[in-house]
Amino acid sequence: MHAVSDEQLIQWVAAGDASCLGTLFERHHKGLYNYCLQLTRQPSQSEDLVQELFLRLLKQARTFRGESSFKSWAYHILRNMTFDQLRKAKRQQTQTDAEALIAESLVDLRSAEQAAAGQQHVQMLARCMASLPVEQQEIIWLGRFEFPDYNALAAALGCTAATARVRMHRAMKALSAGFEELNGVMADV
Amino acid sequence: MSDRIDQDRDVVGTDAEKHLWGSLALMAQAEPDRSLRSRVFQAIDRQTLQAAGPWWQRFLPALPQQVATLALVTLIGSLVGYMVGSVGDELDARVARLETELSSMNQQLLLSQLNAASAPERLAAALRVSRVAQRDAVLADALMQRAARDPVASVRSAAITAIGDDINQSDIAEALFLLLAETDSPIVQMAIVDLALRHGDAQVIRELRARVNAQQLHPSLDGYVSDAIQELKI
DSSP states (O other): OOSSOHHHHHHHHHTTOTTHHHHHHHHHHHHHHHHHHHHHOOHHHHHHHHHHHHHHHHHHGGGOOSSSOHHHHHHHHHHHHHHHHHHHTTHHHHHHHHHHHHHHHHHHHHHHHHHHTTOHHHHHHHHHHHHSOHHHHHHHHIIIIIOOBHHHHHHHHTSOHHHHHHHHHHHHHHHHHHHHHHHHHHHHO | OOSBGGGOHHHHOSHHHHHHHHHHTTSOOOOOOTHHHHHHHHHHHHHHHHHTOOHHHHHSOHHHHHHHHHHHHHHHHHHHHHHHHTOTHHHHHHHHHHHHHHHHHHHHHHHHHHTOSOHHHHHHHHHHHTTOSOOOHHHHHHHHHHHHHOSSHHHHHHHHHHHGGGGGSHHHHHHHHHHHHHOOOHHHHHHHHHHHHHHOOHHHHHHHHHHHHTTOSOHHHHHHHHHHHHHHTO
16 A cells, blocks of 8 residues: 555646656556556567556546546556557457467566476466457456456456456456366377 | 455356466566666656747746846847947956856846746756756755755756766765655656766765665666666776
């Protein structure tokens, strides 16, 4: 818990003190970046999106109405920006063809620490995550790392808590099935 | 039905699902490039200044603009008058005196801007001071006041940057390191660290390393400072 809440800080930004945005950046930039990276697989693109997000937050601070937490609001804006980028790049259309490459690149990005820790199953999990549709990767990532309850998760995704719950169930079933399948393949090898 | 995802039996109902959910947490989080922080802060500063109005309004606010214009007209008028009179040495002496007066007026203008009520105006003043080659004690003191007490972190950061080579003066270095220990703003800490690394002599760098060892820096700056000091090989 922080001494000054995110919501108070963004109100001060709206009142003209842009320096408070620096504190919000320190609190959230790593999570925002990793969320973006999970979806785009591009570190530099993810950094650009996070930078653009904070400029938007500066411009749109006055539109924050406190209906959700600042964090949910920021993730929702970043989500829209990221999906716009993905649509422009037509990533969805090429996903199947690039699936193997994507899975490899994700493992490459994170493999050093994991290999050192001997966490091969985590690498397999990363491969399974990368093979899921981007919406399923997104909800698992956000639910596991950023939003522990359905209400906050729903606010970030821009849907109802019931919808978020259903999407999470489906995504976890898909991940579980993929993981079991890959485990079986590894066991056969 | 619980709203918490990790208590949802449809997500973590079985042992296998619990294991999977636990394993997800082990997926490593990547670190964004170190330059992202400075890029974002610079972009925020640019945006703030743009929002404050056109550039000429920032650097020449209403009242000081009148003063500067008056000074310029006086200088040109004097020059023309004395050129017509062709009085040689006397002209040089008067021009030198006028230059001194103009320099003094400029300093008064900067001091006034550094203490302005508007944060963008104070920020613009701090940026201008950084381009002033020679500063007297009054201006240096005003800069330190901004660095230590301004309510806006961006202004504090700009004021710290403007201190430049003056960091090698022991009293200024001491004040800055005290500020480094007391501030909870990573922007301000980064400005002090950058200033020390760019302009500091060996004594300043040694002091900075001591602060790093004493864990007085924001955690995200520790690695940055250690790497930079390593590169300096001091």
